[in-house]
Amino acid sequence: MVQPLPPVAPVVPPPTISAAQAAQLTQLLADAGFAQGLRHDGAAAPQMGGNEAVVRAALDYARAVHSGRLDTSDFQADWGLRPAAYDPIPAFADAVKRDRIAAWFRSLPPPYAGYDGLQKGLANYRKIEAAGGWSTLPAGPDLAVGSTGARVTALRKRLAVEDSDVATTGATFDAELKEAVVRAQRRYGLNPTGLVSTQTLAALNVPAGDRVRQIMANMERWRWLPAELPAKRIQVNIAAAVLTVFEGDAPIASMKAVTGRPGNETPMLQSRIHSIVLNPPWNVPAGIAAKELFPKGAAYLAANNYKIIGTGAGRRIQQQPGPKSALGLYKFDFDNPYAVYLHDTPAQAKFASFNRLDSHGCVRLEKPGPLAELLLRNDPAWQPDAIEAAKDKGKTLRVQLQPQDQVHVYLLYWTAFASANGQMNFRGDPYGWDKTLAAKIERRSAITAVAAR
Structure with missing residues (x-):
């Protein structure tokens, strides 16, 4: 028997606006894309003629500034942060009905102080660029x-x-x-x-123009985040190689990290830490085993506690738990399609460096022990003494976090941000993602500007 197709949700047409509302929207849109970092210069500003064109431009702007300018096809595989679907028509229709278009317009950008700081920085660096840099x-x-x-x-x-x-x-x-x-x-x-x-x-x-594009790229990444970040979360700034713990939406702890070197990029993503593995073994990815470990020979592998599992083309390498394990004594697991995680490391020297992009893509932590104690502090079975005792036995043990203690984790690529006093800070663009993203933003803005005419 052929099953009937599910009903298709009706497409809600955009509302009709008055001449006065069209004039108001035209004025609001005049420099909005420029101010929000959707264009590097004014050349691609939409040319609007007639009320319908104004409405199309307003809805396009709303989608871009609320949830990002990029199309799905523009995202790279390792840009795992994706904005939630957003339909601006219902809120816009309500604003038109109640004649509150300006308030609707102001509500569109991400509601974060970090985004606001970048917008102010963008205006300042545009002035610097316009003055000759x-x-x-x-x-x-x-x-x-x-x-x-x-x-x-x-x-x-x-x-x-x-x-x-x-x-x-x-x-x-x-x-x-x-x-x-x-x-x-x-x-x-x-x-x-x-x-x-x-x-x-x-x-x-x-160049000052490159700093403008860098700010534009970081503003776009803010648009990919949810409308409200969890008050309890862990954030890793991949570019700066720093981990920060938030509770009540305020930072309570921070530590240095080591993130992926160019060529082994740490992906942007969001997930939830569900368990901590004590004394974890390292199941070496096939590519690393083939390029870096098998060529070193059996003696090296044995001396560093590596075990070859299987034979022939299907053989793989696992490093046993212990003081030489590349994962150290702690591994923090969260679901993701990239097979990355947070972990300890016996190699501590890199934490003293200002350039800490040196991993194969996972995130190494300077202070994994205190982080484990923080995440398990509400579990009476896993207080610090119990963690130490289990760790000292040397056996691999997975500790599940209680559902209420599972914490959201965000791996983010922030290369431009404003400090509390409004001063802009920049980091290098080690993966080249800023330039790539800024170019995609401008290309999409140019395409939509042409379509709106």
């Missing part, structure tokens, strides 16, 4: 206290563009200039030595 600092010997000459003067002028406390005159590198360099290095996530060498010079020489 900054001059490239010439290469040369490292600059430090005591240095003199034209390059020091050029450094002062460059720093002053982003830091109003820097004096623009003077050819001597003094203590005040060193402090300004330290502030800049902190803004760029560099080692704050006060010495201007290769990395600092490279960060200062990124």
Whole structure:
């Protein structure tokens, strides 16, 4: 028997607006896409003629600024964060009916302070770009206290563009200039030595237009997040290699992490930590085994507690639990299609580095023990002494988190963000995702602008 098809939900047509409402929307839309980072410049602004075209432009803008400009086909496989489906028509129709279009318009962007900070930063860096940006600092010997000459003067002028406390005159590198360099290095996530060498010079020489696009890309990623983040969550900034624990929507703990090196990117995703594995074995991915471990020979594998399982083409490698295990003593599991997780590591030296993109894609943690205790603190069977006792036995044990203690985890790629005082901070774009995303945003904006005409 042929089953009947389910009923198709009726398509709700957009509402009809008055001439006054059309004029109001036209004014609201005039620079909105520019201000929200949907275009790098004004060239792709939609040309609207007639009320229907205004409504189409308003609904297109609403979708873009609320849940992202990208089409599904624009997402890369490792961009696992995807915005929820959003239909702007019902709220728009209500706003038209009650003549509250301006309030509806203001409600569209993501309701996060992080997004607001980026929007303000975008306006500032657009002004900097429009004024000519900054001059490239010439290469040369490292600059430090005591240095003199034209390059020091050029450094002062460059720093002053982003830091109003820097004096623009003077050819001597003094203590005040060193402090300004330290502030800049902190803004760029560099080692704050006060010495201007290769990395600092490279960060200062990124063009202002590239910083605008970087902010645009990060604003788009905010649009992929849910309308309300869980008050209890763990966030990893992949680009900065930092993990932060939130409770009551406030950060309560933070630690350094090691994230994927370029070529072994840590994916963006959201999931929920459901269990902690004590003394975990490492089931080595086939690609890593073939490229990095099998060529080292049986003696190396035995010395590092690796076990070969199976024979022939189907053989694989598992590293047994213990002090040499690449996963250390803790593994934090959450469902995801990338086979990544948070884990301990016996290799602690990398945490002292400012560049901590060095893993195969998983996230290594500086302080996994305190994190495990924090997640298990409400379970009477798994207080710190019990965790230590189980860990010391050396046996692999999976500890399920109680349903109410399972915590959301977000792996995010933040390379631009505003500090509490509004100062913009930037990180490198190690995966090249910023430039790729900014180009996709502009391409989609140009396509929709043409379609709206």
